[in-house]
Amino acid sequence: MKTKLKLVLLVPLIAFVTGCASLGVEPWERDLLAKDEMSLNASPVDSALDDHIYFSKEASSGGKSFGGGGCGCN
Amino acid sequence: MTDKNEKNNIKAALTLATTALLGCNNLAQAETAQKDTWEFDAAVLFYSEEDRVSAGEAIFSATKTFENDEIFNLKVTVDVLTGASANGAVAQPSVQTFTRPSGEGQYDIKAADTPLDDTFRDTRLQFNGQWTQLVADNLTASGGVHVSKEYDYLSLGLNGNLAVDFDRKNSTFSAGFSYFQDTFSPEGGIPKPLTSMLIGDNDAATWDDDFAQTRLGSEDDKTTADILLGFTQVINRRMLMQFNYSHSTVDGLLTDPFKVVSIVNSNGVSQNNIYESRPDSRVQQSLYLQSMYHFDRIVLDVSYRYMWDDWELDSHTIDTRFRIPMGDSFGKGSYLQPHIRFYQQSAAKFYRPFLVEDKALPAFASADYRIGEMTALTVGLKYGILINDGNELAFRLEYYHQTPTDAGFEDIGVLNDVDLYPSIDVTIAQVTYSF
Numbered sequence: 308m309k310t311k312l313k314l315v316l317l318v319p320l321i322a323f324v325t326g327c328a329s330l331g332v333e334p335w336e337r338d339l340l341a342k343d344e345m346s347l348n349a350s351p352v353d354s355a356l357d358d359h360i361y362f363s364k365e366a367s368s369g370g371k372s373f374g375g376g377g378c379g380c381n
Numbered sequence: 382m383t384d385k386n387e388k389n390n391i392k393a394a395l396t397l398a399t400t401a402l403l404g405c406n407n408l409a410q411a412e413t414a415q416k417d418t419w420e421f422d423a424a425v426l427f428y429s430e431e432d433r434v435s436a437g438e439a440i441f442s443a444t445k446t447f448e449n450d451e452i453f454n455l456k457v458t459v460d461v462l463t464g465a466s467a468n469g470a471v472a473q474p475s476v477q478t479f480t481r482p483s484g485e486g487q488y489d490i491k492a493a494d495t496p497l498d499d500t501f502r503d504t505r506l507q508f509n510g511q512w513t514q515l516v517a518d519n520l521t522a523s524g525g526v527h528v529s530k531e532y533d534y535l536s537l538g539l540n541g542n543l544a545v546d547f548d549r550k551n552s553t554f555s556a557g558f559s560y561f562q563d564t565f566s567p568e569g570g571i572p573k574p575l576t577s578m579l580i581g582d583n584d585a586a587t588w589d590d591d592f593a594q595t596r597l598g599s600e601d602d603k604t605t606a607d608i609l610l611g612f613t614q615v616i617n618r619r620m621l622m623q624f625n626y627s628h629s630t631v632d633g634l635l636t637d638p639f640k641v642v643s644i645v646n647s648n649g650v651s652q653n654n655i656y657e658s659r660p661d662s663r664v665q666q667s668l669y670l671q672s673m674y675h676f677d678r679i680v681l682d683v684s685y686r687y688m689w690d691d692w693e694l695d696s697h698t699i700d701t702r703f704r705i706p707m708g709d710s711f712g713k714g715s716y717l718q719p720h721i722r723f724y725q726q727s728a729a730k731f732y733r734p735f736l737v738e739d740k741a742l743p744a745f746a747s748a749d750y751r752i753g754e755m756t757a758l759t760v761g762l763k764y765g766i767l768i769n770d771g772n773e774l775a776f777r778l779e780y781y782h783q784t785p786t787d788a789g790f791e792d793i794g795v796l797n798d799v800d801l802y803p804s805i806d807v808t809i810a811q812v813t814y815s816f
Contacts, residue, residue, distance in 0.1 A: 331551030336618045339675040344704050344716075347613070347623055347671060349682070352424045352440055352813055353763075353777065355458070359438070360428065360809070364783065366726055366752045367696040369627050370669035370686040373540060373559040373607045 348372075420444045424813040431806045434464035434501065451514040458507040458529075465497035469640040469748035471735045472496065472799035473651050480578055482639050483569035484592040487583065495803050498639065505531040511540075519546040527561070536563045542609075551615040559607045566600035567638045573597050574658030575742055578641055595656070603633035619676070625669040635659045642748045643735045649794030652738050657747040659731065665690040680704040694752060696726035714767030720779065722759035728752065728788040734801050737793070750802070754788035757781065761809070772816040781807040 332340070339345060348354055354371070361368065368374035421443050428436040438460035445453045468479060470490075477490045481500055490496040511525035520543065527538030542557035565571070569592075572578075576595045582588065611625045641654040671684035682702040689695040700722045707715040729752040731745035761779030768774050785802040792801065 330617070331548055331615050332618050334549065339618055340615060340621060342675070342680075344680045345621065345673050345675055347621065347673060349704075350775075350813075352422045352442060353811070355440060355456070356424065356426050356438060356811065359460075360781070360807075361724075364751060364781075364805075364807075365696070365724060365755075365757065366694050366729070367665075367667070367686070367688040367698065367724075369607065369609075369629060369665075370625060370667040370688060370698075371671065371684065373557070373609060374605070374627065374629050374665065 416446055416450070417448050418446060420446075420815070422813060422815045424811060426809065426811040429808045430464070432465070433497065433805065434462060434466060436460055436462040436464075449514075451512070454509075454511045454513075456507075456509040456511075458505070458509075460505045460507075462501060462503045462505075464501055465499035466501050466639070467750060468496050468498045469642055469657060470496040470654050471643040471645065471651060471748075471796060471801055474795050474798060477651060478580055479641075479654065480580055480583070480592075481569070482567060482572075484579075484589075485569075485583060487580065493799050495800065503531050503533070505529060505534075519550070520544070521546075523557075533567045534563065534565055536561055538562070553611075553613040555609075555611040555613075557607075557609045557611075559605075559609075561603075561605040563603045563605070563633075564600055565603065565634055565638070569638075570596040570599045571601050571634070571638050572656035574636055575655050575746070578654040578656065601634035603631060603635065606630045619674055621673045623669075623671040625667075627665075627667045627669070629663075629665040631663045631665070633661060635661060635663055637747070637749060640747060640749050642733060642746050644738050645735050645793070645796065646738050647793065649735075649792070649796035651735075655736075655742075655746075657749065658745050659747055660692070660745055663690055663692055678706050692752070693730040694727055696724065699723045712766035714765075714771075714773075716765050718763040718765070720759065720761035720763065722757075724755075724757040724759075726755055728754040732788065734787075734790050735796070750785040753785055753802075755783055755785040757783045769816070772814065775811075775813045775815075777809075777811040777813070779809040779811075781809060783807075 343349060348371075358368070358372070362374070422440070424440045426438045428434075428438065438458065440456060440458050442454065442456040447453070470477065470479065472493055472495050475492050477496060478487050479490065479496060479498065480487050481498065488498065507527070507529040509525060509527050511523060513521065513523040516522045523542040525540045527536065527540070529536040538559060538561040540557060540559035542555060544553050544555035546553050572595055579592050579595055607627060607629045609625060609627045611623060613621070613623045615621055636657055636659040638656070640657045642657050643651045644653040644655060645651050665688060667686055667688040669684065669686045671682070674681045680703070682704070684700045686698040687695070688698075702718055702720050704716050704718045707717055709715070729747070731743065731747060732749075732753045733743070733746045734748050734753070736742070736746060759779055759781045761777060763775055763777040765773055765775035783805040785804065787802060
């Protein structure tokens, strides 16, 4: 189960890394990608607050950014 | 769209892929900042668990982008926490008495109620500083520090990241590390794992000595070393993807000094409470996949994380946001952003909701529901609007529901009549102003 899941995630990654030539855009095609809301972390303050909550209440942390320590949350 | 935003977009168009630098939350936003200006975010959040913990948290974040594209971010966080937290013991059909973690005073829990220790009060002050700059063509470096202090907890951290862009900045590889050194000095000290909680007359002459016998010392440490590898790819004009792999090694005090495990007899009646015991190391890994997609108007942000560790605990997290522009009739630049998050975790191998007397004690045991089997659902809605020449004011309301579940432990005797896996309801409200 775990191995399959990892494969499901890794296969597309490898596919991208090895280069599908058609991927990507020219600089003048970035009108949509350049919008603030297309940023991978469009609301960093929300993310910081959410990370603190879920770090305190669940057994998983990080993934998107560092999980880290930082509080003795109860 | 304002002139300010148009300028931002030009800048962002040239450097979008570098936002893939990992571990520094401020960077993505800062990339679109105008040069030689300060930008600020201020947020206040209220967190309320039904019948349990309440917390208030405020963040002030200041980002300076210099003429030469260097970016400095300083973030100050204050939070205040009060209320009750489950101590790990099982509910019982009769009143139970527990000693407070400090050893000073005791508290009673009514029949059938989940034992909660209501003495949690803490104030935390946290500082984060992050510096980011281009160090060569297509190579961006970032470094940061973290200091967090609570009454009984000190956390010091460092992080560093490198990101390299290639293929017209359509692809970015990044590698980062972070290291935290935490010191926990709870009032009453660190209990000896698997020793019995002392119950009795805490005014008695022998109480202090007897209580001290249950303690290891006044404080203990924990270190966390994280490695984060990432790859970001622009797929096409509308779509961006990110893949991360993280590896986290935690060493030191992982046992929660405030948690106990009930020891029950063959009829499920609690005989004793012992302090929990966890291994002193944990290796956690995760794979993370995120995709942003721009439809004609709506922006979809969806992510999936699979995490596993050497405690045999694994989890799945799916997080989805839709940003829906509302048109200026609902306020200039206004948008609505529904949010759904689903989380599911399995239990750690040493999770035990209770232990049965006359059986050998395991080396490790914890009844903390947060490392037990559970599912959780978050639903939320955010509304944002531009005011005062492009500054954003946003309101966010979320509901978070945790459902701990039975991982296959057989309830015995009276434990069949009480709720061993109570669910938890949380309301979260937040106001953010960016200027």
